[in-house]
Amino acid sequence: MSSNAMLEPEPTPIVACTISRDVSNFDMLIEDMETVMGNGWGDLTFADAQVYFNQPDSDLLEFVAIAIDHASENELATIAALVSTAKEKDIKVILVAKDVSPSVLHQLLRLGAADFIPYPLPNGELKAAVERIRALAYAPSRTAIQVQPETIETVQPQQPQGSYAGIILPIHGLAGGTGATTFAVNLAWELANSGSKQEEGPRVCLIDLDLQFGSVSTYLDLPRRDNVFALLSDVDTMDSASFMQAMVKYEEKLHVLTAPFEMLPLDMLDVSDITRILDTAKSNFDFVIIDMPSTLVNWTETVLNACNLYFAMIDLDMRSAQNAMRFMRLMASEELPAEKLRFALNRAPKFTDMNGKNRVKRMAESLEIAIELQLPDGGKPILQAGDNGVPLAIAAPKNLLRKEILNLASSVLELKSSKQAVQQ
Ligand SMILES: Nc1ncnc2c1ncn2[C@@H]1O[C@H](COP(=O)(O)OP(=O)(O)OP(=O)(O)O)[C@@H](O)[C@H]1O
Numbered sequence: 001m002s003s004n005a006m007l008e009p010e011p012t013p014i015v016a017c018t019i020s021r022d023v024s025n026f027d028m029l030i031e032d033m034e035t036v037m038g039n040g041w042g043d044l045t046f047a048d049a050q051v052y053f054n055q056p057d058s059d060l061l062e063f064v065a066i067a068i069d070h071a072s073e074n075e076l077a078t079i080a081a082l083v084s085t086a087k088e089k090d091i092k093v094i095l096v097a098k099d100v101s102p103s104v105l106h107q108l109l110r111l112g113a114a115d116f117i118p119y120p121l122p123n124g125e126l127k128a129a130v131e132r133i134r135a136l137a138y139a140p141s142r143t144a145i146q147v148q149p150e151t152i153e154t155v156q157p158q159q160p161q162g163s164y165a166g167i168i169l170p171i172h173g174l175a176g177g178t179g180a181t182t183f184a185v186n187l188a189w190e191l192a193n194s195g196s197k198q199e200e201g202p203r204v205c206l207i208d209l210d211l212q213f214g215s216v217s218t219y220l221d222l223p224r225r226d227n228v229f230a231l232l233s234d235v236d237t238m239d240s241a242s243f244m245q246a247m248v249k250y251e252e253k254l255h256v257l258t259a260p261f262e263m264l265p266l267d268m269l270d271v272s273d274i275t276r277i278l279d280t281a282k283s284n285f286d287f288v289i290i291d292m293p294s295t296l297v298n299w300t301e302t303v304l305n306a307c308n309l310y311f312a313m314i315d316l317d318m319r320s321a322q323n324a325m326r327f328m329r330l331m332a333s334e335e336l337p338a339e340k341l342r343f344a345l346n347r348a349p350k351f352t353d354m355n356g357k358n359r360v361k362r363m364a365e366s367l368e369i370a371i372e373l374q375l376p377d378g379g380k381p382i383l384q385a386g387d388n389g390v391p392l393a394i395a396a397p398k399n400l401l402r403k404e405i406l407n408l409a410s411s412v413l414e415l416k417s418s419k420q421a422v423q424q
């Protein structure tokens, strides 16, 4: 070896690769790979990657970022084969998806891709994805990192009952921040606590279908379990046991299916997936509370048709009024079951606020709806309870909002009794 060669620094080993049709279409990925991996990465085309995976050097790869756009959907078979080979070789796959249809994404995730990030890449997202896959690869026990045993208990497989006929109650904020999650979490908790010393309370589950920004896990301080993502990416093979196992229990009483850790496209789930999730939930619980995304999706109608009552949360403002109007128009044009709708006005004016009361009346009249449920403003304690991950019944039992939700829970329980009476 010449002395010059000895002075040359050791080349950085390549431990990551981008794989794409043409990496120059993914400028931000190049920048982010440089930030996260320095010189330790290379770029390959789909064809190059097939060859490279057969070479011993590829054993050093920690992960590959497969970047796909609409045009590369034509090469889906090649891409799918790459994902499968990477999985066999224990190389983690991060999908970087630009205008890719949800079904393609779904397929690749099912084949074993570990994570996906939309393109343009959100700031810091590649770094976060790499950290996640490293945590999975190097954690002595995957569950030890994600699950805190003192608060969470894996539901035992013998628990799925499969013989219930649950009442489905979705909650849909018709504008962002109207309080849908606060309402869903606390209604579920009040129902779960409605048993007495003599009688066990109803079996209640809370499902966060706000797949991208779901905050049920935050409001109950629960971890987002890995198997939620696995469950949602392959609902076809879900059964009562896998459904129950993806849930975490809050304080022994409330079963919660949190939103997954990954931000998934809302149309990753289709109508048949949702039908299966609802059927499974219904057959295992007395009450199924669902936190819906604000956005309308192709399965909103499925939930509307399957539910018993559908709570639409609004605030007393123009934004909510306009969205409520558009929602009602849609209900009429699609012949959806408007009789199931229950409008819930959050932060409703106090009894003594005559001016506010008049505004509510005018809003209801102009929308031609009944606003049957009015939830008071509970002030700062509501935000604090959410931030601390504790239901209002524990954090602020005397709060006016908590009392109103408790009242509603009693009415909902009566609904259950009357349904049972009709069935007998
Ligand atoms: N009745 C209320 N009184 C006081 N604060 C409230 C009330 N309802 C909700 N909040 C607060 O408003 C904020 C938004 O509530 P929440 O997250 O429940 O709304 P959301 O409709 O689920 O929002 P997103 O659109 O983000 O899903 C939270 O900080 C919550 O604590």
Ligand SMILES: [Mg+2]
Pocket: 180, 181, 182, 210, 213, 214, 215, 291
């Ligand atoms: Mg919410």
